[in-house]
Amino acid sequence: MSEPRPRASVHGFPRIGARRELKSAVEGFWRDEVGIEALRATGRRIRHDTWAAMAAAGVDLVPCNDFSFYDHVLDTAVLMGAVPARYRGVTGDLAAYFAMGRGGRGQAGEPDLGPMAMTKWFDTNYHFIVPELGPDTHFDLGGSKPFDELAEVRGVAVSVKPVLLGPVSFLLLARPEPGMDRFDPLSLLDDLLEVYAQVLARLAEGGAAWVQLDEPAFAADRSPGELAGLQRACSRLGGLSHRPPLVVSTYFGHPGDALGVIADSPVEGVGVDLVAGPEGLALLEAAGPALADKAVFAGVVDGRNVWANDLRRSLELLRRVADLADVVVSTSCSLLHVPVSLANEERLDEGLRARLAFATEKLGEVGVLARALEEGPDVSADVPSGRHPARGGSAPASSGTTGTAPDGAWVRPPVEQRRQVQQDALGLPLLPTTTIGSFPQTAELRAARADLASGRIRPADYQARMRAEIDAVIDLQERVGLDVLVHGEPERNDMVQYFAEQLGGFAVTESGWVQSYGTRCVRPPIIHADVWRQDPMTVEWWRLASSLTRRPVKAMLTGPVTMVLWSFPRADQPIGDTARLVALALRAELADLERAGAVIVQVDEPAFREGLPLRAADRPGYLAWAVDSFRTATGGARAATQVHTHMCYSDFAGILDAVAALDADVVSFEAARSSMELLVSLEGSGLASGIGPGIYDVHSPRVPSVEELVALLGPATEAVGAARLWVNPDCGLKTRTYAEVEPALVHMVEAARIVRARLAEHEG
Numbered sequence: 050m051s052e053p054r055p056r057a058s059v060h061g062f063p064r065i066g067a068r069r070e071l072k073s074a075v076e077g078f079w080r081d082e083v084g085i086e087a088l089r090a091t092g093r094r095i096r097h098d099t100w101a102a103m104a105a106a107g108v109d110l111v112p113c114n115d116f117s118f119y120d121h122v123l124d125t126a127v128l129m130g131a132v133p134a135r136y137r138g139v140t141g142d143l144a145a146y147f148a149m150g151r152g153g154r155g156q157a158g159e160p161d162l163g164p165m166a167m168t169k170w171f172d173t174n175y176h177f178i179v180p181e182l183g184p185d186t187h188f189d190l191g192g193s194k195p196f197d198e199l200a201e202v203r204g205v206a207v208s209v210k211p212v213l214l215g216p217v218s219f220l221l222l223a224r225p226e227p228g229m230d231r232f233d234p235l236s237l238l239d240d241l242l243e244v245y246a247q248v249l250a251r252l253a254e255g256g257a258a259w260v261q262l263d264e265p266a267f268a269a270d271r272s273p274g275e276l277a278g279l280q281r282a283c284s285r286l287g288g289l290s291h292r293p294p295l296v297v298s299t300y301f302g303h304p305g306d307a308l309g310v311i312a313d314s315p316v317e318g319v320g321v322d323l324v325a326g327p328e329g330l331a332l333l334e335a336a337g338p339a340l341a342d343k344a345v346f347a348g349v350v351d352g353r354n355v356w357a358n359d360l361r362r363s364l365e366l367l368r369r370v371a372d373l374a375d376v377v378v379s380t381s382c383s384l385l386h387v388p389v390s391l392a393n394e395e396r397l398d399e400g401l402r403a404r405l406a407f408a409t410e411k412l413g414e415v416g417v418l419a420r421a422l423e424e425g426p427d428v429s430a431d432v433p434s435g436r437h438p439a440r441g442g443s444a445p446a447s448s449g450t451t452g453t454a455p456d457g458a459w460v461r462p463p464v465e466q467r468r469q470v471q472q473d474a475l476g477l478p479l480l481p482t483t484t485i486g487s488f489p490q491t492a493e494l495r496a497a498r499a500d501l502a503s504g505r506i507r508p509a510d511y512q513a514r515m516r517a518e519i520d521a522v523i524d525l526q527e528r529v530g531l532d533v534l535v536h537g538e539p540e541r542n543d544m545v546q547y548f549a550e551q552l553g554g555f556a557v558t559e560s561g562w563v564q565s566y567g568t569r570c571v572r573p574p575i576i577h578a579d580v581w582r583q584d585p586m587t588v589e590w591w592r593l594a595s596s597l598t599r600r601p602v603k604a605m606l607t608g609p610v611t612m613v614l615w616s617f618p619r620a621d622q623p624i625g626d627t628a629r630l631v632a633l634a635l636r637a638e639l640a641d642l643e644r645a646g647a648v649i650v651q652v653d654e655p656a657f658r659e660g661l662p663l664r665a666a667d668r669p670g671y672l673a674w675a676v677d678s679f680r681t682a683t684g685g686a687r688a689a690t691q692v693h694t695h696m697c698y699s700d701f702a703g704i705l706d707a708v709a710a711l712d713a714d715v716v717s718f719e720a721a722r723s724s725m726e727l728l729v730s731l732e733g734s735g736l737a738s739g740i741g742p743g744i745y746d747v748h749s750p751r752v753p754s755v756e757e758l759v760a761l762l763g764p765a766t767e768a769v770g771a772a773r774l775w776v777n778p779d780c781g782l783k784t785r786t787y788a789e790v791e792p793a794l795v796h797m798v799e800a801a802r803i804v805r806a807r808l809a810e811h812e813g
């Protein structure tokens with residue numbers, strides 16, 4: 050190779066486009082309003098813009114195949130020929146692909162298929178499509194996406210690095226196909242490696258300068274058998290004679306024992322995330338001579354947060370790595386997890402903007418660092434260090450929320466004792482029925498919000514519109530006969546953003562979209578200073594709802610753990626300290642709700658489980674701050690105030706003690722699809738609160754029948770006891786329509802009545 054060796058690399062870039070062009074194109078394609086050629090052209094345009102931005106920033110090793118129309122794990126399954134049998138008959142361009150991702154059919158008349166399972170990508174907020182594998186899975190090269198993108202980028206960039214999800218992580222992320230629970234996908238490794246070998250040969254022919262094999266699964270604890278799988282993969286693929294140089298990259302934490310495995314193998318490069326896993330440096334040092342002839346792709350530019358890089362510190366780190374091996378300056382992981390560009394933000398405070406770097410700005414950081422490293426100490430003295438990446442400001446002294454606790458108790462009386470007090474005050478029937486908070490976010494509600502934002506309607510009109518909605522939602526709940534009502538959250542665009550817009554210390558972006566799954570994007574707020582509550586945030590809406598009914602209305606807050614995990618948090622202090630400030634703001638809100646008369650308050654923590662660190666050693670530290678901040682938010686509640694929490698997950702094995710330590714009065718879980726497993730794990734746990742295992746799956750438009758709901762409530766009553774059981778859907782109803790919600794709730798209430806009557810019979 051006569052080309053100069055690349056010095057600057059990124060793992061991948063957001064693929065939604067600076068203005069979410071991909072979302073519009075893909076959704077238009079689904080609606081038959083955008084043709085396949087136009088869709089593909091949009092993809093090409095986004096890729097081309099990305100590559101051009103990289104070249105301009107001095108990134109001299111440019112990724113390809115990081116683009117996706119839906120999800121890169123799904124792309125990998127398709128490339129490897131691992132398409133489940135039920136989708137193979139779907140005809141039409143990309144039709145099977147999208148059917149796997151989101152359900153659907155090919156031509157009219159073909160069966161309507163449900164989507165494949167989707168779950169969180171490690172500890173991020175991105176969701177991937179879970180590959181389904183079984184003993185009969187036969188891998189076979191099933192597409193040409195990486196080859197096509199490689200051909201497309203030539204001419205734009207000199208050195209190109211196709212990115213592939215690595216074979217071991219692919220298998221570790223997969224699930225056995227339905228009915229094959231004991232099947233171990235890793236047993237397919239050798240077959241899979243043969244297809245990877247073919248892919249590498251074709252990428253070599255196509256002129257790839259490097260190939261990046263992503264093995265993020267090795268940032269989590271791995272068994273000896275799994276490490277042996279990595280060893281087999283690296284030696285098989287590294288031993289191929291016809292292939293480009295390979296960099297095996299781990300991220301989202303340090304690689305632990307996997308580093309030695311990669312270092313001792315014939316691959317040419319090792320990628321480490323020195324941001325999420327600073328321990329990686331010591332691991333590199335320990336690997337010693339094994340690295341001497343390798344390139345280390347040193348991930349020093351954070352792909353998970355939005356703060357400008359501390360270039361001087363990064364440069365010091367890079368120099369230490371350069372003493373051990375050849376260095377390629379890199380991002381810590383794909384930039385998929387940050388917004389595309391600051392250029393589209395017009396309303397951000399200038400001081401804050403100067404401290405930020407979104408994906409495009411991060412390209413510049415990678416380029417600058419690579420040049421500084423190359424040019425040596427003299428030049429690098431000029432590297433700007435005046436930016437203080439994440440220095441937090443302080444809340445106004447009068448806010449009373451900076452660090453010092455407000456008056457009031459931190460430890461409530463024991464939960465059993467509270468149950469009695471609350472029962473006497475609330476007088477709820479056995480098996481009380483309720484919902485998780487939101488009611489359908491209708492097109493009219495979204496239009497009202499858009500009208501308000503664009504100035505087409507006045508705030509007063511908007512408020513009137515919301516009041517009418519709350520009125521209707523209360524009315525519906527009374528008609529249906531629910532016991533504990535909610536106001537329906539019509540005024541909330543998003544459960545985090547709604548609070549972020551009102552709290553001091555948070556900034557919201559205009560176009561800071563980040564892909565969550567498929568075409569779904571979120572706009573995480575930025576926590577840039579001490580968080581403080583300026584004014585009550587929810588009290589008036591609650592008061593209004595409560596004035597419309599004699600039944601109790603549950604007030605709804607988003608908990609501190611979820612607020613920080615679904616935002617970009619400060620990087621200059623431990624995340625637990627930030628969560629504590631959020632918690633103090635919520636504590637004050639809760640106290641105001643109590644003063645207004647609320648006797649039931651739900652503090653949602655849907656992110657509680659997903660925040661659990663990948664490595665067991667890091668979990669106690671996480672659970673400590675997570676539990677502490679929840680208790681800071683709720684520990685001041687009166688004994689008579691019933692504190693609920695809601696969690697979006699059903700797999701709580703191993704953390705039920707932490708859930709119990711939250712000391713909530715009622716916990717509802719997302720469990721409709723796996724209620725039995727949850728109930729089994731609840732038995733024998735220290736959790737003494739009321740329990741609401743979701744019995745109706747809000748993620749499906751299906752209306753459950755009374756019979757099936759009764760059938761779920763039976764075992765639930767057995768498992769937790771009738772005195773503690775609540776009856777509710779498994780999550781908020783915001784994504785459903787009223788046509789689905791009303792009959793489902795009617796059935797739910799009816800099912801509760803039937804089971805109550807049975808219980809009374811047994812008593813009598």
Ligand code: GLN
Nearest residue numbers: 485486487653655697781
């Ligand atoms: N209260 C929220 C709602 O009902 C909870 C959402 C969630 O769990 N993600 O929408």
Ligand code: ZN
Nearest residue numbers: 696697780781
């Ligand atoms: Zn939920």
